[in-house]
Amino acid sequence: xxxxxKLLVLAVAFAGNIPLGxxxxxxKVIEDFKPSSVNQSEKEYPQVNSEGRVRVQISAxxxxxxxxxxxxxxxxxxxxxxxxxxxxxxxxxxxxxYYQLNIDGASVPDPGSLYFYGASRWGSGIExxxxxxxxxxxxxxxxxxxxxxxxxxxTNDALRRCFIYTPPGYQENLExxxxxxxxxxxxxxxxxxxxxxxxxxxxxxxxxxxxxxEPFIIVMDNGTWRMPENSPSADRSKGTWxxxxxxxxxxxxxxxxxxxxxDAKFRTIPDANHRAMAGLSMGGMQTRIVTLxxxxxxxxxxxxxxGSISPEDIEKFPAFKDEIKTLxxxxxxxxxxxxxxxxxxxxxANTQALAEKGLDTHFYVSPNTAHEWQSWxxxxxxxxxxxxxx
Amino acid sequence: xxxxxKLLVLAVAFAGNIPLGxxxxxxKVIEDFKPSSVNQSEKEYPQVNSEGRVRVQISAxxxxxxxxxxxxxxxxxxxxxxxxxxxxxxxxxxxxxYYQLNIDGASVPDPGSLYFYGASRWGSGIExxxxxxxxxxxxxxxxxxxxxxxxxxxTNDALRRCFIYTPPGYQENLExxxxxxxxxxxxxxxxxxxxxxxxxxxxxxxxxxxxxxEPFIIVMDNGTWRMPENSPSADRSKGTWxxxxxxxxxxxxxxxxxxxxxDAKFRTIPDANHRAMAGLSMGGMQTRIVTLxxxxxxxxxxxxxxGSISPEDIEKFPAFKDEIKTLxxxxxxxxxxxxxxxxxxxxxANTQALAEKGLDTHFYVSPNTAHEWQSWxxxxxxxxxxxxxx
Numbered sequence: 001x002x003x004x005x006k007l008l009v010l011a012v013a014f015a016g017n018i019p020l021g022x023x024x025x026x027x028k029v030i031e032d033f034k035p036s037s038v039n040q041s042e043k044e045y046p047q048v049n050s051e052g053r054v055r056v057q058i059s060a061x062x063x064x065x066x067x068x069x070x071x072x073x074x075x076x077x078x079x080x081x082x083x084x085x086x087x088x089x090x091x092x093x094x095x096x097x098y099y100q101l102n103i104d105g106a107s108v109p110d111p112g113s114l115y116f117y118g119a120s121r122w123g124s125g126i127e128x129x130x131x132x133x134x135x136x137x138x139x140x141x142x143x144x145x146x147x148x149x150x151x152x153x154x155t156n157d158a159l160r161r162c163f164i165y166t167p168p169g170y171q172e173n174l175e176x177x178x179x180x181x182x183x184x185x186x187x188x189x190x191x192x193x194x195x196x197x198x199x200x201x202x203x204x205x206x207x208x209x210x211x212x213x214e215p216f217i218i219v220m221d222n223g224t225w226r227m228p229e230n231s232p233s234a235d236r237s238k239g240t241w242x243x244x245x246x247x248x249x250x251x252x253x254x255x256x257x258x259x260x261x262x263d264a265k266f267r268t269i270p271d272a273n274h275r276a277m278a279g280l281s282m283g284g285m286q287t288r289i290v291t292l293x294x295x296x297x298x299x300x301x302x303x304x305x306x307g308s309i310s311p312e313d314i315e316k317f318p319a320f321k322d323e324i325k326t327l328x329x330x331x332x333x334x335x336x337x338x339x340x341x342x343x344x345x346x347x348x349a350n351t352q353a354l355a356e357k358g359l360d361t362h363f364y365v366s367p368n369t370a371h372e373w374q375s376w377x378x379x380x381x382x383x384x385x386x387x388x389x390x
Numbered sequence: 391x392x393x394x395x396k397l398l399v400l401a402v403a404f405a406g407n408i409p410l411g412x413x414x415x416x417x418k419v420i421e422d423f424k425p426s427s428v429n430q431s432e433k434e435y436p437q438v439n440s441e442g443r444v445r446v447q448i449s450a451x452x453x454x455x456x457x458x459x460x461x462x463x464x465x466x467x468x469x470x471x472x473x474x475x476x477x478x479x480x481x482x483x484x485x486x487x488y489y490q491l492n493i494d495g496a497s498v499p500d501p502g503s504l505y506f507y508g509a510s511r512w513g514s515g516i517e518x519x520x521x522x523x524x525x526x527x528x529x530x531x532x533x534x535x536x537x538x539x540x541x542x543x544x545t546n547d548a549l550r551r552c553f554i555y556t557p558p559g560y561q562e563n564l565e566x567x568x569x570x571x572x573x574x575x576x577x578x579x580x581x582x583x584x585x586x587x588x589x590x591x592x593x594x595x596x597x598x599x600x601x602x603x604e605p606f607i608i609v610m611d612n613g614t615w616r617m618p619e620n621s622p623s624a625d626r627s628k629g630t631w632x633x634x635x636x637x638x639x640x641x642x643x644x645x646x647x648x649x650x651x652x653d654a655k656f657r658t659i660p661d662a663n664h665r666a667m668a669g670l671s672m673g674g675m676q677t678r679i680v681t682l683x684x685x686x687x688x689x690x691x692x693x694x695x696x697g698s699i700s701p702e703d704i705e706k707f708p709a710f711k712d713e714i715k716t717l718x719x720x721x722x723x724x725x726x727x728x729x730x731x732x733x734x735x736x737x738x739a740n741t742q743a744l745a746e747k748g749l750d751t752h753f754y755v756s757p758n759t760a761h762e763w764q765s766w767x768x769x770x771x772x773x774x775x776x777x778x779x780x
Contacts, residue, residue: 040512060496062454083495101498105473106450108491108498115505115512122430122505138549143540148585150533159528171655174564195538265561 029053029088036113037127038096043112052128055088056101056110063104070099070126093334094130095374096197098123116197120188125197130374134206135381136199141209142168146195149265153257155249160222162191162258164266165201167208167215177267179216179274179388181300182254183380184223184283191222197373203380213384216276219262223250223279223286247289254290255297272323276387278302280376292316295323300387302328304379305335305371308347309354321359327351328383330364332375362386419443419478426503427517428486433502442518445478446491446500453494460489460516483724484520485764486587488513506587510578515587520764524596525771526589531599532558536585539655543647545639550612552581552648554656555591557598557605567657569606569664569778571690572644573770574613574673581612587763593771603774606666609652613640613669613676637679645684662713666777668692670766682706685713690777692718694769695725695761698737699744711749717741718773720754722765752776 033047033055045057056068061083067074070089077087098118101110109115113124144167153160167178183200185193194200200218207213225247263270275298279287284306291301292313301324303309308329314321329351336347344350348363355361364382366375423437423445435447446458451473457464460479467477488508491500499505503514534557543550557568573590575583584590590608597603615637653660667688669677674696681691682703691714693699698719704711719741726737734740738753745751754772756765 041510058496058498060494063494063496064452064454066496103493103496103498104450104453106448106453106456106493108448108493108496108501109505111498111511111513115499120431121501123501138540140542140549146538148536148591150528152530159530201538 033088037129038114038125039112040114045112046110046124046126048126048128049088052091052094053088054092054097054099054126054128055086056112057084057086058101058103058110058112059084060103065102065104067102068099069102069107070097074102092126092128093369093372093374094128094133095369095372095377097126097128097372099126100124117190117192118186118188118197132378136203136206136377138202139206139209141205143205144168144170144201144208144215146201151257151261153253155253155257160253160257162219162221163195164220164262165195165204165218166266167204167217169215170217170267174267177269179214179276180262180266180268181216181218181276181278181384181387182258183218183220184277184279184286185220186279186281186283186305187224190224191220194218194220198377198380200380203377204384207381207384214388216388217262217266217268219258221254221258223283225249225282247286250286251290251293255294259297272297273299273325274388276300276302278304278328278380278383279306280304280379281306281371288313291324292320295320299323299325300328301326302330302379302383304330304376304383305332307344308350310345310350311353311357314354314357321354321357324359326360326362326386327354328362328364328379328386330366330375330379330382332366332369332371334369335371335375336365423478427519428504428506428515429502430504435502436500436514436516438516438518439478442481442484443478444482444487444489444516444518445476446502447474447476448491448493448500448502449474450493455492455494457492458489459492459497460487464492482516482518483759483762483764484518484523485759485762485767487516487518487762489516490514507580507582508576508578508587522768526593526596526767528592529596529599531595533595534558534560534591534598534605536591541647541651543643545643545647550643550647552609552611553585554610554652555585555594555608556656557594557607559605560607560657564657567659569604569666570652570656570658571606571608571666571668571774571777572648573608573610574667574669574676575610576669576671576673576695576766577614580614581610584608584610588767588770590770593767594774597771597774604778606778607652607656607658609648611644611648613673615639637676640676641680641683644680645687649687662687663689663715664778666690666692668694668718668770668773669696670694670769671696671761678703681714682710685710689713689715690718691716692720692769692773694720694766694773695722697734698740700735700740701743701747704744704747711744711747714749716750716752716776717744718752718754718769718776720756720765720769720772722756722759722761724759725761725765726755 030049030051033049036046036048047055066077066085075087075089077085079085100107100123110124115122116125144165147164149162149164183194208215277287277298284303287303288307291298329347351361351363366378369375420439420441423439425434426436426438437445456467456475465477465479467475469475490497490513500514505512506515534555537554539552539554573584598605665688667677674693677693678697681688719737741751741753756768759765
């Protein structure tokens with residue numbers, strides 16, 4: 001019976017993201033809320049129930065209106081006699097989501113949650129437990145390190161920061177050298193995303209402990225780029241992006257500063273056979289542009305919710321087919337259904353066409369997720385075992 | 391003229407932290423506000439002026455009352471015709487301060503600032519530029535790394551996290567082994583404090599580049615402890631702390647789990663001659679208890695705003711005087727003036743008495759700062775050059 005209600009509510013929510021306010025829906029809400037796993041220490045709220053609803057609570061005795069803003073929907077909270085406001089959202093997809101509170105018109109982080117960088121701001125995040133969360137959970141097994149690395153970039157004439165994951169054993173086996181994956185975040189995110197909300201380090205620790213992946217280094221840098229004002233081709237509404245501008249600066253930084261710095265400072269195997277690039281969303285689109293232009297630098301390519309490589313791309317950049325050993329394309333199931341047409345063509349058809357041309361391709365769809373971190377965690381989990389095995 | 395006004399306002403503010411609201415004081419405010427150096431990317435507010443005032447701004451069209459809460463004082467903001475609230479604080483000490491906004495009774499982080507862990511919550515922080523900020527600023531010179539390190543603790547039967555600073559050259563000189571400083575945060579803070587608001591890594595990078603400090607590893611773990619309920623000696627109001635309880639758990643974790651883990655995983659020189667412990671506030675008090683009880687484990691001791699070692703301590707723990715090579719005690723100047731009496735005795739007199747007994751002691755006072763991060767940054771800067779030279 002509970003299951004039926006849940007499916008019904010999900011169906012309603014899916015039909016058009018109708019706000020389901022607290023109160024009207026209270027007879028349908030399952031009362032098994034627990035504090036979110038990404039709450040600040042000892043904070044009781046926000047909470048999540050088995051339907052994936054998010055319940056928030058905040059004391060604001062003098063406020064007129066308080067809302068929970070999650071998944072592009074605002075849900076009204078209700079005030080009790082002590083001035084404490086409470087309310088919950090419609091069920092959310094499993095995995096990680098950004099959200100915020102709105103207090104009398106002010107958008108602010110929830111003081112109960114930990115904070116994450118996404119949507120171009122540091123703000124609240126919540127974790128909806130997933131049945132498959134075991135692959136990114138913290139376990140008592142050998143752990144790699146995530147290192148904050150500061151370096152000078154000639155391309156930008158600036159000091160920059162990246163995070164570098166070194167796998168378990170890196171500190172002990174001082175003779176051993178390792179392959180490297182350059183792994184990029186999405187638009188409005190930064191170099192912290194993959195090791196914070198992405199759990200890239202835990203995904204790798206778990207895969208390596210089970211013998212499912214080679215140990216390798218992961219470099220997570222900041223690929224943020226701003227559309228130059230008055231750029232003639234800077235019209236996102238037409239689906240055209242200015243490749244030189246938006247990926248060009250990061251491409252130069254990656255090729256001329258980041259890769260040489262990593263090869264000098266870390267015990268890498270500094271050749272194309274032992275170098276991969278992948279990214280999510282904007283980072284996937286950057287991966288596409290960088291690896292089409294410079295397939296001689298990389299052997300493995302992953303694009304998570306970030307487009308695909310088409311037969312036309314291969315005609316323009318024929319070296320890609322000869323140099324790249326493995327191409328991995330992935331999407332969340334629901335974003336694939338709603339994919340904007342005209343943006344680089346159908347990713348599944350493109351990938352199939354490349355397979356027919358003899359490229360080792362992999363097409364993965366994350367079940368029941370959208371353009372969000374659960375799709376990208378799963379994508380890394382599927383992609384990593386393919387790397388550096390050829 | 392401006393200088394006179396500044397001194398006057400400082401004097402007033404010092405006299406008893408009188409709230410200086412926006413509006414009444416506007417004729418005295420110097421209009422040279424700039425965005426804080428710890429703002430989120432591209433955020434214009436919060437801002438700081440040359441007097442050290444903090445100005446915040448937030449859009450909250452439907453709010454009745456918005457306040458800036460900093461330094462235990464709440465300052466009313468004023469609303470303009472667009473629903474944007476603005477206001478500023480009295481001048482603050484140079485360095486780092488925690489703060490928050492209060493919107494109709496809700497205490498929330500400022501969406502313009504970066505977030506820091508302190509006062510037992512993740513929340514807003516602000517940086518008041520200091521004339522001596524050069525020693526912790528980011529420069530183009532060799533940088534060490536700050537590494538997130540996950541490990542299993544038998545004492546707690548739990549996976550824990552610490553941050554470990556490895557100095558420049560650690561990755562290149564694979565034969566070299568290094569001394570270690572165990573460096574603790576204060577109450578309501580955690581293992582992120584020293585490398586985030588404390589800038590311990592930048593302080594060390596700069597000292598090492600100038601040849602003023604030996605390169606060494608720094609381990610920053612979480613010393614948070616909770617007063618057991620119903621503990622007979624758990625009465626902070628009387629100035630008595632239960633040593634076994636409040637420092638005991640962290641002492642056991644440090645001695646039995648953290649130090650062996652660090653010595654196994656990092657290229658340390660694993661003996662007492664090459665091991666130091668220091669901490670700020672609660673971390674200083676933990677340093678006192680741990681090093682008095684186990685002087686055979688450490689050779690260098692630093693207590694920043696965290697009490698001192700008295701002649702009575704040395705009588706109780708005579709090995710301390712024989713084993714410890716250097717004892718460093720420090721305070722912010724204004725907290726020293728207002729120091730609670732009866733808490734471990736006068737730190738300067740205690741330190742002088744120990745010097746007369748033949749111990750190598752150092753007593754440092756941070757000018758014009760209180761119980762706050764600028765005192766502790768300066769303390770580390772003064773302490774580090776004393777280490778591992780004997």
